[in-house]
Amino acid sequence: xxxxxxxxxxxxxxxxxxxxxxxxxxxxxxxxxxxxxxxxxxxxxxxxxxxxxxxxxxxxxxxxxxxxxxxxxxxxxxxxxxxxxxxxxxxxxxxxxxxxxxxxxxxxxxxxxxxxxxxxxxxxxxxxxxxxxxxxxxxxxxxxxxxxxxxxxxxxxxxxxxxxxxxxxxxxxxxxxxxxxxxxxxxxxxxxxxxxxxxxxxxxxxxxxxxxxxxxxxxxxxxxxxx
Amino acid sequence: xxxxxxxxxxxxxxxxxxxxxxxxxxxxxxxxxxxxxxxxxxxxxxxxxxxxxxxxxxxxxxxxxxxxxxxxxxxxxxxxxxxxxxxxxxxxxxxxxxxxxxxx
Numbered sequence: 001x002x003x004x005x006x007x008x009x010x011x012x013x014x015x016x017x018x019x020x021x022x023x024x025x026x027x028x029x030x031x032x033x034x035x036x037x038x039x040x041x042x043x044x045x046x047x048x049x050x051x052x053x054x055x056x057x058x059x060x061x062x063x064x065x066x067x068x069x070x071x072x073x074x075x076x077x078x079x080x081x082x083x084x085x086x087x088x089x090x091x092x093x094x095x096x097x098x099x100x101x102x103x104x105x106x107x108x109x110x111x112x113x114x115x116x117x118x119x120x121x122x123x124x125x126x127x128x129x130x131x132x133x134x135x136x137x138x139x140x141x142x143x144x145x146x147x148x149x150x151x152x153x154x155x156x157x158x159x160x161x162x163x164x165x166x167x168x169x170x171x172x173x174x175x176x177x178x179x180x181x182x183x184x185x186x187x188x189x190x191x192x193x194x195x196x197x198x199x200x201x202x203x204x205x206x207x208x209x210x211x212x213x214x215x216x217x218x219x220x221x222x223x224x225x226x227x
Numbered sequence: 228x229x230x231x232x233x234x235x236x237x238x239x240x241x242x243x244x245x246x247x248x249x250x251x252x253x254x255x256x257x258x259x260x261x262x263x264x265x266x267x268x269x270x271x272x273x274x275x276x277x278x279x280x281x282x283x284x285x286x287x288x289x290x291x292x293x294x295x296x297x298x299x300x301x302x303x304x305x306x307x308x309x310x311x312x313x314x315x316x317x318x319x320x321x322x323x324x325x326x327x328x329x330x331x
Contacts, residue, residue: 010243012319012326018243019250019316025266026254100294103259 028222029102031170036091037212040159043083044205048198050079072130080155084119088112111169115162122158148187156186156204178211239284240315244277249312252287252304260300278302286311
């Protein structure tokens with residue numbers, strides 16, 4: 001017989017609190033936040049030599065009363081879209097394998113799809129920015145708002161925006177806070193760092209790496225408390 | 228006069244283990260027998276009986292297969308199962324609310 005007599009455990013409050021506990025347990029089994037953070041930290045670090053060593057384009061156009069010049073790394077425009085799309089494929093495979101081995105399904109698809117779309121849109125917008133320098137208010141220097149917008153559509157910004165989707169998918173408040181803090185660093189970090197091609201990417205990579213370590217430790221502690 | 232929330236409770240779902248199975252299957256989308264067994268702390272036979280009650284009521288769909296050489300049983304929630312879980316949670320919340328209102 002599968003029906004057990006009513007017990008204090010079957011009271012509405014107890015049943016609801018049991019469903020909340022089980023929901024937490026499933027979410028815990030599905031999470032693997034440390035992995036995308038680690039992967040993106042590695043990709044951001046690798047991007048530094050790629051950007052510095054690849055061919056740079058200096059595009060100068062006559063724009064009365066003067067000339068407007070834009071310099072950018074050609075390698076970055078090839079590296080980032082490829083790296084991000086590949087990274088999302090690897091992340092999807094990781095989550096599917098991990099979920100299967102733990103005996104649960106996964107909710108990672110919206111994150112992966114949104115991540116790829118954001119990465120491609122961000123690349124297209126960045127390309128538009130560098131090919132339409134006049135649109136950002138020349139001859140006066142770009143406003144802080146324009147620079148923040150430019151930073152948010154950079155590859156580092158695209159990673160951060162997609163992390164917010166992962167936070168929603170995983171219903172992970174800690175990741176939401178981390179993602180927002182990361183975006184603040186990406187968007188406003190340029191105000192506090194000297195002009196350098198490597199300092200900001202290294203800083204964002206370090207933030208991602210620290211986040212990865214933090215989430216890995218938290219996930220391990222939560223797994224121990226469940227078992 | 229509104230119906231008392233107790234009358235809306237479904238006997239198949241209003242049971243600790245079966246509500247747990249539906250909750251896990253909802254959250255996990257697809258859950259393996261072994262995960263259910265350890266999360267709900269049940270024997271294989273006991274869990275199997277609860278699953279067959281839910282399957283008979285068409286609230287879950289059970290899929291058997293192999294992963295490598297290991298046999299695996301996966302449980303998915305049907306649309307009816309999703310609705311039954313939603314209704315049960317709503318009834319439980321109303322029940323608590325009603326008890327709180329009537330308790331001095």
